[in-house]
Amino acid sequence: MKLFKLMAATAAAAILLAVPAYAQTRIALVVKSLGNGFFDAAAKGAEEAAKEIGDIELIYTGPTAATAEAQIEVVNSLIAQQVDAIAISANDPDALVPVLQRAQQRGIKVISWDSGVAPEGRSIHLNPSDIGLIGETIIKLAADYLPEGGDVAILSAASTATNQNAWIEAAKAVIPEKFPNINLVATVYGDDDSVKSTEEARGLIAAYPDLKAIIAPTTVGVVAAAQVVTDQNLIGKINVTGLALPSEFKQFIDNGASQAVALWNPIDLGYSAVYLAKALVDGQEAAPGATFSIGKVGEVTLDDTNSAAMAAPFQFDKSNIEEFSKIY
Amino acid sequence: MTDTTTTGRQLPDRLDNPVKSAVLSWESLLVLVALAIFIANSFASPYFLNEWSLSDMTFNFTEKALIALAMALVIITGEIDLSVASIIALASTMMGLALQAGADTPMLVAVGVGVGILCGAFNGFLITGLKLPSIVVTIGTMSLFRGIAYIVLGDQSFKGYPVDFSWFGQGYVFWVISFELVLFLVCALIFYVVLHHTNFGRRVFAIGNNATAARFSGVRVDRIKFVLFCLTGLMSGIAAVLLTARLGSTRPSIAQGFELEAVTMVVLGGVSILGGSGTIIGVVLAALIMGLVTFGLGLLNVPGIVMSIFIGSLLIVVIALPILFRMWRQRKA
Structure with a gap:
């Protein structure tokens, strides 16, 4: 038991030290399941956006099994961590709604991207395209x-x-x-x-x-x-x-x-999701017709259900297929 | 429970020597592990020691732990029920159908629990009536029950459960104490009394230790097993009500993988997978440990796959430790 405690304490200490102590915006990118090239690429884009905007701690997380129940546990732990925003690609459009509503009640901004959540559970949904x-x-x-x-x-x-x-x-x-x-x-x-x-x-x-x-x-x-x-x-x-x-x-x-x-380009999707989440944290209101900037990707306008389409599908040709074939 | 030195002829709940067991018992070990994880969590994350965080944590295990309580009894008799998660799927689907037919909240609960009991009775009939091995039967019904849910729902879902129904899965009895947690604690108490303080409980242990001897001693082995499978069905039905209320919707993939987590809780709780020994306190502690570990690691944003590795290692370490300890003592003696 001593060894176990020691290990746990060491791990704990290591993680504590790794977390910067100054105040910053904490945005969680929650994916359907980890170990999926598509979502790893999205996380890459999200990191890029976080760096561009600055002062953002990006939490890339998700369950091992692509189930709604496992994703709810992940969201629960994010609520407990009092993150500023959750950007989720949901395993189920309905089952995630109650827990995401709870997140919103506790002041967390919620957007969905890629795989959407019913409007009651989020402020904005970002479609890869339309x-x-x-x-x-x-x-x-x-x-x-x-x-x-x-x-x-x-x-x-x-x-x-x-x-x-x-x-x-x-x-x-x-x-x-x-x-x-x-x-x-x-x-x-x-x-x-x-x-x-x-x-x-x-x-x-x-x-x-x-x-x-x-x-x-x-x-x-x-x-x-x-x-x-x-x-x-x-x-x-x-x-x-x-x-x-x-x-x-x-x-x-x-x-x-x-x-x-x-x-669809998952890198741009993760990138845009972070921009949208940050805009909500900064106080921009999500309402039909509202326009949001998504950095280098351009801007999006929300429709009647507060959904937005990111961009036309991303083109792959001889110049970039090598790079993207490794991603997804 | 270890108070086996009392008068009369008694089957021990655990096969270990009871003398030193108060200190060296499985349960004390689990308490230590739980404490260690609790302390580690509080140091590791500034968000852990918060009443809402701790309350949220309980949702990670209550439904599975309810099933684990009944599963413990089944495993003590030397059987297993792997169909529990599929019973949840079927019960939840039937609740969805009932909802579409206009059922109100009490009716929805009755349907969920009723379907659970029926599924359990079906398992019990195949196992005790037709004398089929429980592992085979429940692997079969695992596909069967969920298969029906998939036929009914396909890629659709049921939603729009009434607001008062959602209280079962999202409501709080007082302060941060959720209904799910209270229900779990009450059920744990009932199972504790039944297993450790009734004739029925004695017979469960008797069957697990030696079913043939139990039968010759006048224990109605098949009837007790049948009741136990109905009981797992009942608890799965209750879990289905809670989970459906918590998710506010039904999909055929609901509760995927719950059976293995329930079995893990039972085994981690010190119930012998071969049957014959185990305690409810152990199972409750194991459920708490699983909740603490997954939630604690979740707070640190540890990826899910690392979490599985951690729980797997925990299971092996906790089970191996007492065996290693015993070997070491024997070598010394």
């Missing part, structure tokens, strides 16, 4: 490499997938106005299944000989399409693009099957 921005980005990704314009097709997830359908609608809406020489010839559905997506991609290539680009706003479809283009030696003729995880997709940027893809 439907309009995503719809525009997926067309832009193809159009940027088609100066002459041409035929493009969309390979989506399931025909019932709410997110993808909304993005495709937004994409269709933006084409006539901003990309008049892009001709969307077909939308097919690979059901987020590798085999089905591969078949659908082959079908597109066979049916539309003039096809210049396949846009897949799903991480499964985009890999399948790029594989088909690689296998059929169509690199340089058909450009595959869409929403892709850098780590899964790096090989297709490297081999030229794709010029560029996009996805």
